[in-house]
Amino acid sequence: MHTESNNIQDYLKKSDVIDYDHKLIVDKCLELKEGTNDEISLIKKIYEFVRDDVHHSGDIGTQEVTCKASEVLEAGHGICCAKAHLFAAMLRYFGVPAGFCYQKLSSSRDVNIKFLHGLNAVYLKDLDKWIRLDARGNKPGRDAQFSIYEEKLSKPVSKELGEEDHPGIFTEPNPTVIELLKKSNNMKELWIQWDLGLKELFKI
Template sequence: MHNESNNIEDYLEMNEVIDYDHKLIADKCRELEKGTEDEISLIKKIYEFVRDDVHHSGDIGEMRVTCEASEVLEFGHGICCAKAHLFAAMLRFFGIPAGFCYQKLCSSEDVNKKVLHGLNAVYLKDLDKWIRLDARGNRPGLDAQFCIDEEKIAWPVNKELGEEDNPVIFKEPNPTVVEVLKKSNDRKELWLQWEPGLRDLFGT
Protein backbone atom coordinates (compact mmCIF):
# COMPACT_ATOMS: atom_id res chain seq x y z
CA MET A 1 0.00 0.00 0.00
CA HIS A 2 1.11 3.56 -0.55
CA ASN A 3 -0.50 6.87 0.28
CA GLU A 4 -2.06 9.15 -2.28
CA SER A 5 -0.79 12.07 -0.20
CA ASN A 6 2.22 12.40 2.09
CA ASN A 7 0.39 15.06 4.10
CA ILE A 8 -1.32 13.27 6.97
CA GLU A 9 -3.70 16.22 7.35
CA ASP A 10 -5.31 15.25 4.05
CA TYR A 11 -6.63 12.12 5.77
CA LEU A 12 -8.47 14.21 8.36
CA GLU A 13 -10.48 16.50 6.11
CA MET A 14 -14.22 16.92 6.24
CA ASN A 15 -16.32 17.22 3.10
CA GLU A 16 -19.86 16.73 1.84
CA VAL A 17 -19.61 12.94 2.09
CA ILE A 18 -17.35 12.68 5.15
CA ASP A 19 -19.55 15.06 7.14
CA TYR A 20 -18.35 14.42 10.67
CA ASP A 21 -19.64 17.80 11.82
CA HIS A 22 -23.16 16.37 11.60
CA LYS A 23 -24.88 16.13 14.99
CA LEU A 24 -25.79 12.46 14.53
CA ILE A 25 -22.15 11.54 14.01
CA ALA A 26 -20.84 13.78 16.79
CA ASP A 27 -23.34 12.37 19.30
CA LYS A 28 -22.60 8.75 18.37
CA CYS A 29 -18.85 9.34 18.51
CA ARG A 30 -19.05 10.82 21.99
CA GLU A 31 -21.21 7.88 23.08
CA LEU A 32 -18.71 5.34 21.74
CA GLU A 33 -15.77 7.18 23.28
CA LYS A 34 -17.00 6.43 26.80
CA GLY A 35 -15.04 3.66 28.47
CA THR A 36 -12.22 3.53 25.92
CA GLU A 37 -8.73 3.57 27.39
CA ASP A 38 -6.62 4.67 24.43
CA GLU A 39 -6.78 5.48 20.74
CA ILE A 40 -6.45 1.88 19.57
CA SER A 41 -9.33 0.73 21.78
CA LEU A 42 -11.40 3.65 20.44
CA ILE A 43 -10.64 2.69 16.83
CA LYS A 44 -11.64 -0.92 17.59
CA LYS A 45 -14.90 0.16 19.21
CA ILE A 46 -15.85 2.42 16.29
CA TYR A 47 -14.88 -0.27 13.80
CA GLU A 48 -17.02 -2.91 15.49
CA PHE A 49 -19.95 -0.49 15.72
CA VAL A 50 -19.87 0.25 11.97
CA ARG A 51 -19.25 -3.40 11.09
CA ASP A 52 -21.90 -4.91 13.36
CA ASP A 53 -24.52 -2.27 14.20
CA VAL A 54 -24.76 -0.59 10.80
CA HIS A 55 -26.07 -3.17 8.34
CA HIS A 56 -24.88 -3.91 4.84
CA SER A 57 -27.84 -2.96 2.66
CA GLY A 58 -27.66 -6.19 0.67
CA ASP A 59 -27.66 -8.37 3.76
CA ILE A 60 -30.99 -6.97 4.94
CA GLY A 61 -32.58 -6.57 1.51
CA GLU A 62 -32.74 -2.79 1.81
CA MET A 63 -33.06 -1.11 -1.58
CA ARG A 64 -32.35 2.49 -0.49
CA VAL A 65 -28.88 3.69 -1.47
CA THR A 66 -27.02 5.74 1.13
CA CYS A 67 -23.81 7.70 0.56
CA GLU A 68 -22.99 10.48 3.02
CA ALA A 69 -21.63 9.31 6.37
CA SER A 70 -24.49 10.93 8.30
CA GLU A 71 -27.04 9.35 5.94
CA VAL A 72 -25.55 5.88 6.51
CA LEU A 73 -25.78 6.41 10.26
CA GLU A 74 -29.30 7.86 10.10
CA PHE A 75 -30.76 4.95 8.10
CA GLY A 76 -28.56 2.32 9.74
CA HIS A 77 -27.31 0.70 6.56
CA GLY A 78 -25.17 1.13 3.46
CA ILE A 79 -23.20 -0.88 0.93
CA CYS A 80 -19.48 -1.42 1.60
CA CYS A 81 -18.33 1.93 0.17
CA ALA A 82 -20.99 3.86 2.06
CA LYS A 83 -20.10 2.14 5.34
CA ALA A 84 -16.46 3.06 4.64
CA HIS A 85 -17.57 6.70 4.44
CA LEU A 86 -19.13 6.45 7.89
CA PHE A 87 -16.16 4.65 9.44
CA ALA A 88 -13.74 7.26 8.11
CA ALA A 89 -15.95 10.13 9.27
CA MET A 90 -16.19 8.79 12.81
CA LEU A 91 -12.43 8.29 13.01
CA ARG A 92 -11.69 11.73 11.59
CA PHE A 93 -14.04 13.24 14.17
CA PHE A 94 -11.41 12.21 16.72
CA GLY A 95 -8.47 13.36 14.60
CA ILE A 96 -7.57 9.81 13.59
CA PRO A 97 -6.29 9.67 9.98
CA ALA A 98 -8.39 7.41 7.76
CA GLY A 99 -8.27 6.72 4.03
CA PHE A 100 -10.13 4.75 1.41
CA CYS A 101 -9.10 1.51 -0.32
CA TYR A 102 -10.71 -0.43 -3.14
CA GLN A 103 -10.68 -3.99 -4.44
CA LYS A 104 -11.82 -5.61 -7.68
CA LEU A 105 -13.46 -8.90 -6.74
CA CYS A 106 -15.33 -11.69 -8.46
CA SER A 107 -19.08 -11.45 -8.23
CA SER A 108 -20.63 -14.04 -5.93
CA GLU A 109 -23.11 -14.76 -8.73
CA ASP A 110 -20.64 -15.02 -11.62
CA VAL A 111 -16.90 -15.56 -11.15
CA ASN A 112 -16.28 -13.98 -14.57
CA LYS A 113 -17.94 -10.72 -13.53
CA LYS A 114 -16.00 -8.29 -11.36
CA VAL A 115 -17.43 -6.02 -8.68
CA LEU A 116 -16.00 -3.15 -6.70
CA HIS A 117 -15.46 -3.40 -2.96
CA GLY A 118 -14.59 -0.52 -0.65
CA LEU A 119 -12.83 -0.57 2.71
CA ASN A 120 -10.61 1.68 4.83
CA ALA A 121 -7.04 2.20 5.89
CA VAL A 122 -6.42 3.68 9.33
CA TYR A 123 -3.23 5.23 10.69
CA LEU A 124 -2.21 4.00 14.16
CA LYS A 125 -0.15 6.81 15.64
CA ASP A 126 1.22 4.77 18.53
CA LEU A 127 2.60 2.16 16.13
CA ASP A 128 3.35 4.54 13.21
CA LYS A 129 1.66 2.24 10.71
CA TRP A 130 -1.35 2.03 8.44
CA ILE A 131 -3.66 -0.99 8.61
CA ARG A 132 -6.63 -1.91 6.44
CA LEU A 133 -9.95 -2.54 8.15
CA ASP A 134 -13.08 -3.81 6.44
CA ALA A 135 -16.33 -2.67 8.06
CA ARG A 136 -18.58 -4.23 5.40
CA GLY A 137 -20.28 -6.46 7.94
CA ASN A 138 -19.80 -10.15 8.59
CA ARG A 139 -22.10 -12.98 7.56
CA PRO A 140 -21.59 -16.73 7.15
CA GLY A 141 -18.33 -17.10 5.23
CA LEU A 142 -17.10 -13.57 6.02
CA ASP A 143 -15.04 -12.89 9.12
CA ALA A 144 -13.40 -9.46 8.99
CA GLN A 145 -11.82 -8.51 12.31
CA PHE A 146 -9.93 -5.68 13.98
CA CYS A 147 -6.37 -6.93 13.83
CA ILE A 148 -3.12 -4.99 14.07
CA ASP A 149 -0.53 -7.65 13.28
CA GLU A 150 -2.34 -9.67 10.61
CA GLU A 151 -4.83 -8.30 8.10
CA LYS A 152 -8.28 -9.88 8.46
CA ILE A 153 -10.50 -8.34 5.82
CA ALA A 154 -13.65 -9.77 4.27
CA TRP A 155 -12.10 -10.81 0.97
CA PRO A 156 -8.35 -11.28 0.49
CA VAL A 157 -7.89 -11.09 -3.28
CA ASN A 158 -7.45 -14.19 -5.43
CA LYS A 159 -5.11 -13.04 -8.20
CA GLU A 160 -5.59 -16.27 -10.15
CA LEU A 161 -9.22 -15.26 -10.68
CA GLY A 162 -8.24 -11.78 -11.77
CA GLU A 163 -9.02 -10.08 -8.49
CA GLU A 164 -6.98 -7.01 -7.56
CA ASP A 165 -6.16 -4.68 -4.70
CA ASN A 166 -5.73 -1.06 -5.69
CA PRO A 167 -2.51 -0.29 -3.75
CA VAL A 168 -3.37 3.36 -3.07
CA ILE A 169 -4.70 4.70 0.23
CA PHE A 170 -6.89 7.49 -1.10
CA LYS A 171 -7.48 10.64 0.92
CA GLU A 172 -11.08 11.00 -0.29
CA PRO A 173 -13.76 8.60 -1.52
CA ASN A 174 -13.47 7.90 -5.23
CA PRO A 175 -15.53 10.62 -6.99
CA THR A 176 -16.97 8.19 -9.55
CA VAL A 177 -18.14 5.88 -6.76
CA VAL A 178 -19.74 8.83 -4.95
CA GLU A 179 -21.48 9.95 -8.14
CA VAL A 180 -22.90 6.49 -8.78
CA LEU A 181 -24.12 6.18 -5.19
CA LYS A 182 -25.83 9.56 -5.33
CA LYS A 183 -27.55 9.15 -8.67
CA SER A 184 -28.85 5.61 -8.09
CA ASN A 185 -32.50 5.53 -7.07
CA ASP A 186 -32.21 2.06 -5.56
CA ARG A 187 -29.71 -0.73 -5.10
CA LYS A 188 -30.81 -2.56 -8.25
CA GLU A 189 -30.04 0.54 -10.28
CA LEU A 190 -26.77 0.94 -8.40
CA TRP A 191 -25.44 -2.47 -9.45
CA LEU A 192 -26.26 -1.70 -13.09
CA GLN A 193 -24.13 1.44 -12.87
CA TRP A 194 -21.19 0.06 -10.89
CA GLU A 195 -18.87 -0.47 -13.87
CA PRO A 196 -17.65 3.17 -14.08
CA GLY A 197 -16.14 2.89 -10.61
CA LEU A 198 -14.24 -0.23 -11.61
CA ARG A 199 -12.94 1.43 -14.77
CA ASP A 200 -11.91 4.54 -12.88
CA LEU A 201 -9.99 2.65 -10.21
CA PHE A 202 -8.67 -0.36 -12.14
CA GLY A 203 -8.82 0.68 -15.78
CA THR A 204 -11.17 -2.15 -16.62
Protein backbone atom coordinates in the same frame (compact mmCIF):
# COMPACT_ATOMS: atom_id res chain seq x y z
CA MET B 1 -0.02 0.26 -0.18
CA HIS B 2 1.00 3.84 -0.77
CA THR B 3 -0.58 7.07 0.36
CA GLU B 4 -2.06 9.49 -2.14
CA SER B 5 -0.72 12.38 -0.03
CA ASN B 6 2.32 12.72 2.21
CA ASN B 7 0.43 15.27 4.32
CA ILE B 8 -1.35 13.37 7.09
CA GLN B 9 -3.73 16.31 7.52
CA ASP B 10 -5.29 15.41 4.18
CA TYR B 11 -6.63 12.24 5.85
CA LEU B 12 -8.45 14.28 8.48
CA LYS B 13 -10.52 16.62 6.31
CA LYS B 14 -14.26 17.10 6.51
CA SER B 15 -16.33 17.15 3.31
CA ASP B 16 -19.91 16.94 2.12
CA VAL B 17 -19.69 13.14 2.23
CA ILE B 18 -17.39 12.82 5.26
CA ASP B 19 -19.59 15.11 7.35
CA TYR B 20 -18.23 14.27 10.79
CA ASP B 21 -19.59 17.47 12.33
CA HIS B 22 -23.19 16.25 11.82
CA LYS B 23 -25.01 15.97 15.13
CA LEU B 24 -25.86 12.29 14.67
CA ILE B 25 -22.21 11.43 14.12
CA VAL B 26 -20.97 13.62 16.97
CA ASP B 27 -23.47 12.10 19.40
CA LYS B 28 -22.62 8.52 18.38
CA CYS B 29 -18.89 9.23 18.56
CA LEU B 30 -19.17 10.62 22.08
CA GLU B 31 -21.28 7.62 23.10
CA LEU B 32 -18.71 5.16 21.74
CA LYS B 33 -15.82 6.99 23.40
CA GLU B 34 -17.18 6.16 26.84
CA GLY B 35 -15.14 3.44 28.48
CA THR B 36 -12.17 3.65 26.11
CA ASN B 37 -8.82 4.81 27.42
CA ASP B 38 -6.51 4.63 24.39
CA GLU B 39 -6.69 5.32 20.68
CA ILE B 40 -6.43 1.72 19.48
CA SER B 41 -9.31 0.55 21.68
CA LEU B 42 -11.37 3.50 20.44
CA ILE B 43 -10.64 2.63 16.79
CA LYS B 44 -11.60 -0.99 17.46
CA LYS B 45 -14.87 0.03 19.13
CA ILE B 46 -15.84 2.33 16.25
CA TYR B 47 -14.87 -0.31 13.70
CA GLU B 48 -16.98 -3.00 15.34
CA PHE B 49 -19.92 -0.60 15.60
CA VAL B 50 -19.84 0.20 11.87
CA ARG B 51 -19.21 -3.43 10.94
CA ASP B 52 -21.86 -5.00 13.18
CA ASP B 53 -24.50 -2.38 14.02
CA VAL B 54 -24.75 -0.70 10.62
CA HIS B 55 -26.09 -3.22 8.10
CA HIS B 56 -24.83 -3.85 4.60
CA SER B 57 -27.68 -2.73 2.34
CA GLY B 58 -27.48 -5.85 0.20
CA ASP B 59 -27.62 -8.15 3.21
CA ILE B 60 -30.93 -6.73 4.40
CA GLY B 61 -32.49 -6.45 0.94
CA THR B 62 -33.26 -2.75 1.07
CA GLN B 63 -33.59 -0.66 -2.09
CA GLU B 64 -32.54 2.60 -0.37
CA VAL B 65 -29.09 3.90 -1.35
CA THR B 66 -27.02 5.89 1.15
CA CYS B 67 -23.80 7.82 0.55
CA LYS B 68 -22.95 10.54 3.08
CA ALA B 69 -21.63 9.36 6.42
CA SER B 70 -24.57 10.90 8.28
CA GLU B 71 -27.06 9.27 5.87
CA VAL B 72 -25.53 5.86 6.50
CA LEU B 73 -25.74 6.33 10.26
CA GLU B 74 -29.31 7.66 10.15
CA ALA B 75 -30.55 4.89 7.85
CA GLY B 76 -28.57 2.21 9.68
CA HIS B 77 -27.23 0.70 6.47
CA GLY B 78 -25.04 1.24 3.43
CA ILE B 79 -23.07 -0.74 0.88
CA CYS B 80 -19.36 -1.34 1.55
CA CYS B 81 -18.23 2.03 0.18
CA ALA B 82 -20.92 3.95 2.06
CA LYS B 83 -20.03 2.19 5.32
CA ALA B 84 -16.40 3.14 4.64
CA HIS B 85 -17.54 6.78 4.47
CA LEU B 86 -19.11 6.49 7.91
CA PHE B 87 -16.13 4.69 9.43
CA ALA B 88 -13.73 7.34 8.11
CA ALA B 89 -15.94 10.18 9.33
CA MET B 90 -16.13 8.80 12.85
CA LEU B 91 -12.38 8.28 13.01
CA ARG B 92 -11.65 11.74 11.61
CA TYR B 93 -13.93 13.25 14.23
CA PHE B 94 -11.41 12.01 16.80
CA GLY B 95 -8.41 13.15 14.77
CA VAL B 96 -7.53 9.64 13.60
CA PRO B 97 -6.25 9.72 9.99
CA ALA B 98 -8.39 7.53 7.73
CA GLY B 99 -8.23 6.88 4.01
CA PHE B 100 -10.13 4.96 1.36
CA CYS B 101 -9.05 1.74 -0.35
CA TYR B 102 -10.60 -0.36 -3.10
CA GLN B 103 -10.50 -3.95 -4.33
CA LYS B 104 -11.60 -5.79 -7.46
CA LEU B 105 -13.32 -8.94 -6.23
CA SER B 106 -15.24 -11.82 -7.81
CA SER B 107 -18.97 -12.24 -7.46
CA SER B 108 -20.00 -15.10 -5.18
CA ARG B 109 -22.43 -16.19 -7.91
CA ASP B 110 -19.97 -16.11 -10.82
CA VAL B 111 -16.17 -15.80 -10.43
CA ASN B 112 -15.97 -14.33 -13.92
CA ILE B 113 -17.98 -11.30 -12.78
CA LYS B 114 -15.95 -8.71 -10.90
CA PHE B 115 -17.21 -5.95 -8.62
CA LEU B 116 -15.75 -2.99 -6.76
CA HIS B 117 -15.32 -3.29 -3.00
CA GLY B 118 -14.52 -0.38 -0.70
CA LEU B 119 -12.76 -0.39 2.67
CA ASN B 120 -10.55 1.83 4.79
CA ALA B 121 -6.94 2.37 5.77
CA VAL B 122 -6.32 3.77 9.25
CA TYR B 123 -3.11 5.34 10.53
CA LEU B 124 -2.06 4.16 13.99
CA LYS B 125 0.06 6.91 15.51
CA ASP B 126 1.48 4.79 18.32
CA LEU B 127 2.78 2.21 15.83
CA ASP B 128 3.50 4.65 12.99
CA LYS B 129 1.79 2.42 10.43
CA TRP B 130 -1.25 2.18 8.21
CA ILE B 131 -3.55 -0.82 8.52
CA ARG B 132 -6.54 -1.75 6.39
CA LEU B 133 -9.89 -2.47 8.03
CA ASP B 134 -12.99 -3.75 6.29
CA ALA B 135 -16.28 -2.69 7.88
CA ARG B 136 -18.50 -4.30 5.22
CA GLY B 137 -20.30 -6.49 7.75
CA ASN B 138 -19.85 -10.20 8.32
CA LYS B 139 -22.03 -13.06 7.12
CA PRO B 140 -21.37 -16.65 6.03
CA GLY B 141 -18.23 -16.49 3.89
CA ARG B 142 -17.27 -13.03 5.14
CA ASP B 143 -15.23 -12.70 8.34
CA ALA B 144 -13.47 -9.35 8.70
CA GLN B 145 -11.86 -8.62 12.06
CA PHE B 146 -10.00 -5.81 13.79
CA SER B 147 -6.37 -6.83 13.42
CA ILE B 148 -3.23 -4.73 13.75
CA TYR B 149 -0.48 -7.03 12.54
CA GLU B 150 -2.23 -9.41 10.12
CA GLU B 151 -4.96 -8.28 7.75
CA LYS B 152 -8.30 -9.96 8.29
CA LEU B 153 -10.48 -8.50 5.57
CA SER B 154 -13.94 -9.53 4.47
CA LYS B 155 -12.60 -11.49 1.49
CA PRO B 156 -8.91 -12.08 0.77
CA VAL B 157 -7.86 -11.25 -2.77
CA SER B 158 -7.28 -14.25 -5.04
CA LYS B 159 -4.94 -13.29 -7.87
CA GLU B 160 -5.68 -16.62 -9.54
CA LEU B 161 -9.27 -15.42 -10.04
CA GLY B 162 -8.14 -12.08 -11.40
CA GLU B 163 -8.87 -10.20 -8.19
CA GLU B 164 -6.78 -7.16 -7.23
CA ASP B 165 -5.97 -4.77 -4.44
CA HIS B 166 -5.67 -1.16 -5.57
CA PRO B 167 -2.40 0.01 -3.99
CA GLY B 168 -3.59 3.51 -3.18
CA ILE B 169 -4.75 4.96 0.14
CA PHE B 170 -6.93 7.84 -1.05
CA THR B 171 -7.63 10.98 0.94
CA GLU B 172 -11.23 11.13 -0.29
CA PRO B 173 -13.74 8.61 -1.67
CA ASN B 174 -13.54 8.01 -5.40
CA PRO B 175 -15.62 10.68 -7.24
CA THR B 176 -17.26 8.14 -9.57
CA VAL B 177 -18.32 6.04 -6.57
CA ILE B 178 -19.82 9.12 -4.91
CA GLU B 179 -21.66 10.11 -8.09
CA LEU B 180 -23.14 6.63 -8.50
CA LEU B 181 -24.29 6.47 -4.89
CA LYS B 182 -25.82 9.94 -5.01
CA LYS B 183 -27.66 9.67 -8.33
CA SER B 184 -29.02 6.13 -7.97
CA ASN B 185 -32.66 6.10 -6.90
CA ASN B 186 -32.49 2.51 -5.71
CA MET B 187 -30.13 -0.43 -5.39
CA LYS B 188 -31.20 -1.87 -8.75
CA GLU B 189 -30.11 1.31 -10.53
CA LEU B 190 -26.86 1.34 -8.54
CA TRP B 191 -25.85 -2.22 -9.41
CA ILE B 192 -26.55 -1.67 -13.12
CA GLN B 193 -23.88 1.06 -13.20
CA TRP B 194 -21.59 -0.11 -10.38
CA ASP B 195 -18.91 -1.37 -12.79
CA LEU B 196 -18.21 2.26 -13.76
CA GLY B 197 -16.37 2.64 -10.46
CA LEU B 198 -14.42 -0.53 -11.17
CA LYS B 199 -13.41 0.76 -14.62
CA GLU B 200 -12.39 4.12 -13.16
CA LEU B 201 -10.14 2.67 -10.46
CA PHE B 202 -8.74 -0.40 -12.18
CA LYS B 203 -8.69 0.90 -15.76
CA ILE B 204 -10.44 -2.13 -17.20
